[in-house]
Amino acid sequence: MERPVALVADEGLVDEVLHAAAVAGCEVERVVDVAALRGPWHGAPAVVLDEAAVVACEAEGFPRRAAVFVVGAGPPDPATWRRALALGAEQVLELPADHERLRAVLADAAEGGPAGDGRVLAVLGARGGAGASVLAVAVGQAVLAAGGHALLVDCDPLGGGLDLTLGAERQEGLRWPTLQLTGGRVPVAALRSALPGRTGGRGGLTVLSCGRSGPDPEPDAVVAVVESGRRAGGTVVCDLPRRLTPAACAALDRADLAVLVVPADVKACMAAKPLVDQAEARGVRLRAVIRGPAPGGLTASQVVDAVGVPLLTAMRSEPRLATTLDEGRFPSRARGPLARAAREVLAALHAR
Incomplete structure (x- = not known):
């Protein structure tokens, strides 16, 4: 199964993402720039971006996709939020306050998505x-x-x-x-x-x-x-x-x-x-x-x-x-x- 992918620069946010993934029993693939993100963009079960990554993805013309999540230390500015919506972002998560919500997102990804049809x-x-x-x-x-x-x-x-x-x-x-x-x-x-x-x-x-x-x-x-x-x-x-x-x-x-x-x-x-x-x-x-x-x-x-x-x-x-x-x-x-x-x-x- 493909792993969730994260393009997050801030080390504090990276630690939060990796900790949530560990609790969820899920491995996250970290990439260092948008060029490295282009390959897994379509196939990854979830994508985690920070605000800078959102801006870069929009500038590079990335298409919309499901299961995009934006993380930050506080609420994003309106322009960033509009860019995130254009990429298909489902949630904006403020860390560490939204740690449990991020863990749930990554747990769904680890299980192949929230099928819910059992x-x-x-x-x-x-x-x-x-x-x-x-x-x-x-x-x-x-x-x-x-x-x-x-x-x-x-x-x-x-x-x-x-x-x-x-x-x-x-x-x-x-x-x-x-x-x-x-x-x-x-x-x-x-x-x-x-x-x-x-x-x-x-x-x-x-x-x-x-x-x-x-x-x-x-x-x-x-x-x-x-x-x-x-x-x-x-x-x-x-x-x-x-x-x-x-x-x-x-x-x-x-x-x-x-x-x-x-x-x-x-x-x-x-x-x-x-x-x-x-x-x-x-x-x-x-x-x-x-x-x-x-x-x-x-x-x-x-x-x-x-x-x-x-x-x-x-x-x-x-x-x-x-x-x-x-x-x-x-x-x-x-x-x-x-x-x-x-x-x-x-x-x-x-x-x-």
């Missing part, structure tokens, strides 16, 4: 052992198999760790207790490099897991991670606990689709009702994934009638699922019932 899925289980975590990982695997990027976000600190479900518990990388993120903006590139996961072809699967013990993730931190994945255009899959904690609500409120995994038995149907009511009180309409087997013969239509949510899909039990997970592996059958259900959930997510 999708967020929330997965909940009607009761303990319903299989929500397994479905969440299966959706992430489906994204990876299709060549996309998925970010699994574990919001259940009592679930034993989503990395364990994925089979990545021995991989190096940060988990929620060691991430030390409280909010703000985090580049997705930084998450992908710091967290465990796997790659395949052009795609990637990253997991931010809870530890084996520890407190809930902070809601602001969940928001920062979810929005990072969304901005980068990937698929964010949030595994939520049955108890809607503040962190779980932060993810649920941002979901484009929320699914409830309901085993086909009476106890699961009864356990699902309070969770459905809590979600609907927040304006979230769940859709059901009915999981077999049905020991008492309940049909999918009977389950969704009892729970009061529309059916997304029904799936048979995955052969040897418990054994495979206990062996530290995740089911890899592309034609199995779990993989098929994951693809149907993913299709529903991207149809919204």
Whole structure:
């Protein structure tokens, strides 16, 4: 990927720009004059100019382009601002006061621009052992198999760790207790490099897991991670606990689709009702994934009638699922019932 380019002469401003870039996880290419700027002018994801550079670019007849940002120690004079507009400048940033705004600009550039077209899925289980975590990982695997990027976000600190479900518990990388993120903006590139996961072809699967013990993730931190994945255009899959904690609500409120995994038995149907009511009180309409087997013969239509949510899909039990997970592996059958259900959930997510 091309790097943002900066033509800034004042060393104090240069330090501010480089510091903002370092915080954003972004490298900036410095050039010394407009002749050196002409080459990357069209291809760089962002251009940072000082006032003198704005004047020089206009004098050299540089064409308009998007993502031009002007930095200075104070407000520019009106003539400089008119020249900046002619070049396509989007913002004039006074440093150091506008440091956070500059960091956000460079973070977008590091992520290939503020795509903002990612999708967020929330997965909940009607009761303990319903299989929500397994479905969440299966959706992430489906994204990876299709060549996309998925970010699994574990919001259940009592679930034993989503990395364990994925089979990545021995991989190096940060988990929620060691991430030390409280909010703000985090580049997705930084998450992908710091967290465990796997790659395949052009795609990637990253997991931010809870530890084996520890407190809930902070809601602001969940928001920062979810929005990072969304901005980068990937698929964010949030595994939520049955108890809607503040962190779980932060993810649920941002979901484009929320699914409830309901085993086909009476106890699961009864356990699902309070969770459905809590979600609907927040304006979230769940859709059901009915999981077999049905020991008492309940049909999918009977389950969704009892729970009061529309059916997304029904799936048979995955052969040897418990054994495979206990062996530290995740089911890899592309034609199995779990993989098929994951693809149907993913299709529903991207149809919204």
